[in-house]
Amino acid sequence: MILGKVDQYLSDLFSLEDELLKQAETSIIENGMLEHSVSTNQGQFLLLLAKMCNAQHIIEIDPHFAEVARKNVEKAGLSDRIKLW
Secondary structure, three states, X not given: OHHHHHHHHHHHHHOOOOHHHHHHHHHHHHOOOOOOOXXXXXXXXXXXXXXXXOOOOOXXXXXXXXXXXXXXXXXXXXXXXXOXX
């Protein structure tokens, strides 16, 4: 599959995964959530798009998922930059 090869190439080239991301992925699985259908590379691309359009809000409509996200934000030390309501 070409998409898989592109993802692997970008991962090898830019080393986009880090320890915090791996911990977040583990947290997702431990909380009974499905693994992301968005790869690390796709997530980085979504981040780029959010920055390019100066996004101020990104919405998670599932309260359980939002709580898992809040805990992962805290673990990453980003609570002062990311607010979850």
